[in-house]
Amino acid sequence: MAGEGGLHPAVLAVKEHLARGREKLRKQHAFGSPGVQVCRAMSDLFDEVVLRLWEVAIAELGEAARTALASRVVAVAHSGYGRREMAPYSDLDVMLLHDFPTDLPVLQLSRPFSQLLYDTGIDIGYSVRPLESIGKVILSDGVIYTSLAESRFLAGSEARFRRFQAIMTATNRANTKRLFGLIEEARREERIKYGETVYLLQPNVKRSRGGLREIQFLRWIGYCVHGLRSPEELGEMGWLMQADVVRLREAREYLLQLRNELHFHAGRVNDTLERSEQLRIATEHPQPPIDGLHPVEIFMREYFQHTSDVRDVVAHFTENSRPRSLWQRIIEPLASHQMENDFLVGPGGVAVKRSKMAKVQGDVGEVLRLLDLANLHDKRIEQTTWESIRRAMSEHPPLDPARPLPPAVAKQFLLLMSQPGRLGQLLRSLHALRVLEQIIPGFRHARGLLQFNDYHKYTVDEHSLRAIEALTDLVSNHGPAGEVYRQIRSKRTVHLAALLHDLGKGYPEDHSEVGRQMAEEAAERLYLSEAEAETLVYLVHKHLLMSHVAQRLDITDDQVVAQFARDVGSLQNLQMLYVLTYADLAAVGPGVLNDWKLRLLTDLYNQTKRMLTSDSPDAGSQARLQLRRKALLKAAEQKEDQAWWQDQIQNLPVGCMFGRPLEEIVEELDRLRTLPHRQAVAWGRYLPERKAVEYTVGTYEEIAPGIFHRLTGALTSQRQRILSAEIHTLAGGMVLDRFYVDDPDYGDRPPADQIEKVSQVLLAALATDQEKPPVFRRTWQGREEVAAAAVQTMPTRVAFDNTSAANQTVLSIFAYDRMGLLYAITRRLFELRLSVRVAKIGTHLDQVVDVFYVVDEDGQKIEDNDRLEEIERQMIAAIDDCNAA
Numbered sequence: 001m002a003g004e005g006g007l008h009p010a011v012l013a014v015k016e017h018l019a020r021g022r023e024k025l026r027k028q029h030a031f032g033s034p035g036v037q038v039c040r041a042m043s044d045l046f047d048e049v050v051l052r053l054w055e056v057a058i059a060e061l062g063e064a065a066r067t068a069l070a071s072r073v074v075a076v077a078h079s080g081y082g083r084r085e086m087a088p089y090s091d092l093d094v095m096l097l098h099d100f101p102t103d104l105p106v107l108q109l110s111r112p113f114s115q116l117l118y119d120t121g122i123d124i125g126y127s128v129r130p131l132e133s134i135g136k137v138i139l140s141d142g143v144i145y146t147s148l149a150e151s152r153f154l155a156g157s158e159a160r161f162r163r164f165q166a167i168m169t170a171t172n173r174a175n176t177k178r179l180f181g182l183i184e185e186a187r188r189e190e191r192i193k194y195g196e197t198v199y200l201l202q203p204n205v206k207r208s209r210g211g212l213r214e215i216q217f218l219r220w221i222g223y224c225v226h227g228l229r230s231p232e233e234l235g236e237m238g239w240l241m242q243a244d245v246v247r248l249r250e251a252r253e254y255l256l257q258l259r260n261e262l263h264f265h266a267g268r269v270n271d272t273l274e275r276s277e278q279l280r281i282a283t284e285h286p287q288p289p290i291d292g293l294h295p296v297e298i299f300m301r302e303y304f305q306h307t308s309d310v311r312d313v314v315a316h317f318t319e320n321s322r323p324r325s326l327w328q329r330i331i332e333p334l335a336s337h338q339m340e341n342d343f344l345v346g347p348g349g350v351a352v353k354r355s356k357m358a359k360v361q362g363d364v365g366e367v368l369r370l371l372d373l374a375n376l377h378d379k380r381i382e383q384t385t386w387e388s389i390r391r392a393m394s395e396h397p398p399l400d401p402a403r404p405l406p407p408a409v410a411k412q413f414l415l416l417m418s419q420p421g422r423l424g425q426l427l428r429s430l431h432a433l434r435v436l437e438q439i440i441p442g443f444r445h446a447r448g449l450l451q452f453n454d455y456h457k458y459t460v461d462e463h464s465l466r467a468i469e470a471l472t473d474l475v476s477n478h479g480p481a482g483e484v485y486r487q488i489r490s491k492r493t494v495h496l497a498a499l500l501h502d503l504g505k506g507y508p509e510d511h512s513e514v515g516r517q518m519a520e521e522a523a524e525r526l527y528l529s530e531a532e533a534e535t536l537v538y539l540v541h542k543h544l545l546m547s548h549v550a551q552r553l554d555i556t557d558d559q560v561v562a563q564f565a566r567d568v569g570s571l572q573n574l575q576m577l578y579v580l581t582y583a584d585l586a587a588v589g590p591g592v593l594n595d596w597k598l599r600l601l602t603d604l605y606n607q608t609k610r611m612l613t614s615d616s617p618d619a620g621s622q623a624r625l626q627l628r629r630k631a632l633l634k635a636a637e638q639k640e641d642q643a644w645w646q647d648q649i650q651n652l653p654v655g656c657m658f659g660r661p662l663e664e665i666v667e668e669l670d671r672l673r674t675l676p677h678r679q680a681v682a683w684g685r686y687l688p689e690r691k692a693v694e695y696t697v698g699t700y701e702e703i704a705p706g707i708f709h710r711l712t713g714a715l716t717s718q719r720q721r722i723l724s725a726e727i728h729t730l731a732g733g734m735v736l737d738r739f740y741v742d743d744p745d746y747g748d749r750p751p752a753d754q755i756e757k758v759s760q761v762l763l764a765a766l767a768t769d770q771e772k773p774p775v776f777r778r779t780w781q782g783r784e785e786v787a788a789a790a791v792q793t794m795p796t797r798v799a800f801d802n803t804s805a806a807n808q809t810v811l812s813i814f815a816y817d818r819m820g821l822l823y824a825i826t827r828r829l830f831e832l833r834l835s836v837r838v839a840k841i842g843t844h845l846d847q848v849v850d851v852f853y854v855v856d857e858d859g860q861k862i863e864d865n866d867r868l869e870e871i872e873r874q875m876i877a878a879i880d881d882c883n884a885a
Contacts, residue, residue, distance in 0.1 A: 010056040011119045014049045018120065021045040022088055026264045035256030043084040046092055047154070049120060050075070054155045057113035065108055073098045073106060074156035075113075076164070079125070082150040083216075085256070088263040089270075091123035093147065094154070097164055099131045123269070131163055135171045142182030146220045149229075172224055177323040179224045184318070187217045201450075201457055202278075203307070205259050206271040210307025212255050215248060218314045225321045239321070243394050244313040251306040258303070273303070292507040297450055304448035304459055312432045316390065319383040342366075343373055350374045351382035352389075361392030364399060364435055368412035371430065375421035386429070393433050401441035410526045413439050417499075418492040424469035427499070431461065439525075442503035442518045449506045457589030460505050466587035467498040471579060480602045481582045484575050493532055494576040496522070497539035498583050516541035539576055542567070546581040550600040552812060552851040554838045555607065556655040559806050564604070565611040574612060578605045596690045596723070596740075603659075628657045635662045636669070644673060651731040655838070672698040672734055679703070682762040684755040692723055692740045693750060697762050701733045704766050708836050709826030711737055714765035716823050717774035718758050719745060725839040774823060796879050798872045802861055808837050808853040809862045811871070815879050817848045825850060828878035832871055833857045 025045070029038050054075055058066060079093040080086055094117065098106045110128050117124050129137065138145040148168065153161045172179060194207035206212045219229045228234050235245035262270045262277060270277075282299035290298055339345050342356040350373055352360045360366040367389055374381050399405065416426065430436040437443035446460040458466060471494065474485035488494060500522055504514030519540035523533035545567065553560045568574045581601055585593035629649055636645045648669055656665065675681055680699035687694050697711060704710065708727060715722055720741040728736040743750045765774075801810035813825060822841065829836060829852065838853035856862055862871065 007119050008056070008116060010053060011116055014052055015120055018045065018049055018122075021048075025088065029257075029260050029264055035253050035258070035260055038260050039085045039087060039256050042086040042088060042090075043081065046081065046086055046122075047077075049122075050077075050092070050094060050117070051155055053116040053120075054113060057109055057116060060112060061109060069098075069106065069109055071157050072100065072160065073109065074158070074160040074164070075154040076151050076161065077154050078151040079147040080150070082152040083219075084152070085212075087256075087259050087269075087271075089123075089266075089268050090263075091125055091269070092117070093125040095126075095148075095151075096128045096156075097131050097134075097160055098128070099160060099163075101130070103128050103130070131160060131167065134164060134167045138168070138171060139175060139178065139182075142179075142184075142186030145179060146183055146186060146216070149220050149223050150216075169227070172227065176225055180221065180321075180323055183217070183220050183224060187213070202272060202274050203303075204271050205255055205262065205273055208307075210309075210311040212252070212259065214307075214310045214314045215252050215255075218248070218317055221318055221321050225323070234317075240313070240317060241391055241394060244317075247309040248313055251310045254302075254306045290506075292509075293449075297506070300450040301448040301459075304450065308432075308448060316383075316387060320387055322383075339373060340369070343370060345373070345377055345379065346382075349380040349382040350377065351385040357385075357388055361389055362396035364438065365406065365408045365412050367393070367430075367433075367435065368409065368416055371426045372412060372416045372419075375416055375419050375423055375426055378421045380422070380425075381429070390433060393435065398434070399438040401438065401444075405439065405525045405527075407527060409439065414492055414526060417495045418490075420472035420475045420491065423472050423495065424465055427468055428465055431465065440499065440503070440522055442500070442522075445506060446503050458587070460502050463587050464499055464502055467501070467580075467583040468495060470583040470586035471495060471498050474579060474582070479598075480605070481579055481598070484605070485579045488572075488575055488579070490532070493535050494539065494580055496526075496536055497543065497576065497580055500536075500540050501543040501580065501584060512541055512544060515543075535573065535576070538573060539580055542577065543580055543584060546577050546601060546604065547585065547597075550581075550604045551597065552840055552849065553804055553810065554655065554840075554853060555600070555604050556653075556658065557805060558654075560804055561604065561607045562611060563804065565608045568608060568612070571609065571612050574605065574608055578602075594691065596692070599690075625654065625657070631662055632657070632665060635666045639666070639670065639673075641673065645669075647731045653728045653730070655726060656728050656730075656736065668696065668698075668736075672730070672736070675699070675734075677702065680763055680766045682759040684759050686749045686755070687740075688749070690740065691748070692742055693720075693755060693758075695720075695739045695741065695755075695758065695762060697735075697737045697739075697766075699735050699766060701729070701735055704768070706827070706830040707735060707766065708737060708839070709823060709830050710765040711739065711762055712826045713774035713820075713823040714761050715739060715741060715758070716820055718761055719743070720758060722822055722841050724841050727836055727839055729837070774820075796876055798875045800862075800868050800872075802863055805853055807861065808855050811852045811854050811875075813848070813850045813852075813875060813879070815848055815850075818882060821848065821879065821882050822850065824878045824882040825875065828874055829854065832874055834862075834871070835859070 022042075022045070025033075025038055025041055028041070058070075061069070074097050076082070076095045076097055077093065078095055080090055081093050086092075096106060096110055096113070100106060103110070106128055114124070114126050117126065134148070138148060151164070151168075190207055190213065191209055194204045204211060215231075218231065218234075222231075222234050222239070223229045226234065226237065226239055228237060228239070231240055231245045231248045234240045235242050240248075258273070258281075259271060261281060262273065265277070265280070278300060279296050282294075282296040285299075286295055287298045287302065289295070293301070337345055338353070339350075342353060342359065344351045344353055350370065352370060360370060370381065370385075370389075399409070417423070427436060430439075431443065431447075437447070443461060443464075446464065449460040450458075471485065474482045476482070477485070485491075497519075500519050501515060502511065503518050504511035504516075507514045516537055519537045520533070523536050528536065545564070549555065549560065549564050555561060565574075568577060578601065582593065582598070585597060629652070632649045632652070633645065636642075636649070639645055671681055671683075675698060677700050680697060680703060682695065682697045684693055684695040686692075695715070699707065701707070708725075712722060712725070720739075720743055722739055722741050724740045726736075726738040728738075730736055743754065746754065796816075797814040799812045799814075801812070804810050815821065826836070834854040834856060836852050836854055840851040841848070854862070862868060
């Protein structure tokens with residue numbers, strides 16, 4: 001029979017029934033029905049669809065086929081459908097099991113039944129399997145095992161379903177260790193794909209770390225090892241703490257309701273909590289306000305708190321359930337030796353002696369003793385010991401943050417903070433126990449606190465712990481940062497600074513100022529000496545200073561470096577600030593601390609160190625410049641037109657003299673020597689150490705008005721992402737502009753013909769007096785950029801600095817990045833009759849911090865307040881016009 005569109009009448013009927021049912025459940029969800037309730041009702045709705053089509057497929061068989069198949073085939077729901085945890089647009093997993101030697105006899109039922117299911121338009125996961133193959137199949141594939149571990153009878157032979165359950169149970173018992181490994185490997189691969197950390201900017205609520213899949217993973221481990229799936233059953237048998245059962249139940253309800261919201265709003269499968277969805281949900285379902293936080297940050301804080309709970313509970317349960325070998329159970333205790341009377345250190349880790357467990361449980365000072373021992377020996381804490389501590393701490397009253405910290409606790413915490421070892425991992429454990437916030441109260445506010453921008457990838461607490469890990473990893477780092485870190489004698493001060501540096505976020509005031517107050521309180525709470533307290537407060541208060549100077553100011557200007565050196569004050573502060581800045585950038589997110597930024601920081605460190613250790617920094621600086629000029633003259637002594645070389649090298653800007661070999665500088669100048677007036681030359685090269693293409697343009701000032709903004713427009717029109725720019729005015733009216741760009745059309749090194757093409761576009765931009773605005777292809781604005789534009793929360797800002805540079809005004813622009821932004825900014829600077837002497841372009845994922853050293857048309861600083869206010873208005877207007885375009 002065929003109905004509308006060639007579909008079976010039964011399919012048309014169930015599609016209509018499914019649409020009505022979904023709409024009814026959508027309304028129930030909108031009125032606040034619990035996520036579990038909606039998912040179960042959705043599963044019941046799918047049951048009605050599947051069973052109706054099963055009846056149709058059975059009814060259309062011949063009498064003999066019905067009789068032959070009725071007692072030998074069973075329809076089984078599995079995976080999420082088997083759990084009765086169906087989101088509105090989840091896929092439907094159905095399996096036909098039979099006891100025939102091959103699938104052939106079942107095809108007369110399987111084919112029409114599967115076709116009816118597919119015709120509904122539901123995403124179907126469908127399989128046909130002989131019963132006797134089940135044991136072999138689940139031992140070969142962890143994904144199949146986890147899917148079939150969540151199975152439920154639908155229709156057909158109940159006896160065959162009971163046989164299937166018996167096979168699963170028997171295979172579990174005989175192969176627990178092997179199946180445990182398969183489950184763990186399958187989940188590990190999925191986490192790598194969808195997010196190994198809880199603190200993703202746009203997490204997948206089902207598959208990312210701490211999401212629904214993590215709770216399902218616990219069910220699979222529970223079934224594999226203990227024969228129990230639900231957290232409630234595992235709690236009753238003592239395999240989970242009751243507090244953990246509650247945390248999992250609350251997280252599951254929260255995540256199911258959130259996933260239902262994503263599905264219903266999209267009208268399709270959507271498990272990714274994108275930024276636009278975060279903003280929408282936070283707006284439509286507001287939480288009580290918190291000063292200093294946007295509604296979306298409050299929403300994501302709740303999300304991260306739930307997923308962090310899931311991660312911690314599941315990690316502990318997994319370790320407690322892990323099958324242990326005979327060697328681990330019997331031999332390992334014999335190989336352990338006693339330490340400090342209370343502890344045992346063995347091949348597998350550090351443990352508390354059974355007779356001393358009561359002494360350690362619930363005592364923060366004793367727990368810190370244990371962690372310090374683990375850190376000193378660089379060993380993990382044995383799981384049974386940690387689980388006992390964890391259970392006791394959940395019932396023990398916390399330390400009162402309003403009262404002084406017990407001196408013994410402060411002493412043990414400082415001992416822990418003194419050694420790199422496993423410090424990051426152990427602090428994570430303290431944070432999971434909610435003990436870290438008892439010692440450093442600011443960590444309570446930082447838990448799950450996300451700064452809603454694309455620059456910071458992690459919550460404040462996760463970022464702080466990653467900064468600690470980045471610091472301690474420097475022990476084995478062979479670069480300059482590793483060398484400096486190893487030179488620091490008292491590492492606990494910089495470790496404390498890394499832990500505290502961002503805890504001031506999430507308040508209305510500037511986070512560095514709030515952080516300074518928190519550092520003062522922490523120093524008093526930990527009984528630090530006056531000198532160490534002063535250093536700690538300085539590092540936390542000024543943790544952005546070195547990055548700011550290196551990335552935004554002209555560090556070839558000795559005045560800039562001298563001012564930074566005066567602020568830092570001592571070599572010890574410089575060393576600590578350098579490695580803290582390194583760790584801070586490394587902990588922001590993948591790729592944020594690139595070779596380029598590290599080189600800038602290291603150059604600034606070396607120049608500042610030279611000033612701090614010199615008897616006469618100014619004299620030393622001048623001597624360095626004179627030596628470099630003499631070396632350049634020596635390298636060019638065989639060149640023609642020595643008068644020209646003398647003039648150029650004696651007037652060469654400092655920024656042109658360092659950072660590249662002498663021979664390169666001479667070769668570059670030689671290209672310009674014979675360049676006719678009103679002409680230009682351009683070339684490019686790929687720099688693997690910077691992972692960027694360097695484009696250099698040499699010309700004369702009179703070639704065309706607005707050279708710099710013409711070149712930025714030309715590069716942007718060719719889809720080149722400008723990372724940085726240098727502008728140099730040479731003797732005789734010559735101009736040397738250099739750009740470092742990323743070419744997103746090529747994963748790594750662009751081909752030579754592409755570099756040549758861009759070079760020619762740069763020349764063409766200067767070839768006429770009549771400027772033609774560049775065209776920025778709209779196709780470049782992809783889905784991510786459109787989504788990001790909808791959730792911009794930070795205002796555009798323009799700032800002026802007339803103290804950092806001797807002869808220029810430093811103009812800084814903070815804005816969200818978008819196509820053509822840099823061209824709009826530089827064009828407006830030209831229209832305002834401002835000349836750009838130095839430009840530092842910084843793009844941090846979705847935000848830019850562009851810094852320009854500018855002078856007016858007379859070559860002077862801009863110090864008139866009315867003029868500065870006009871420039872600010874004009875720049876903001878240019879950026880707004882660009883955003884509206």
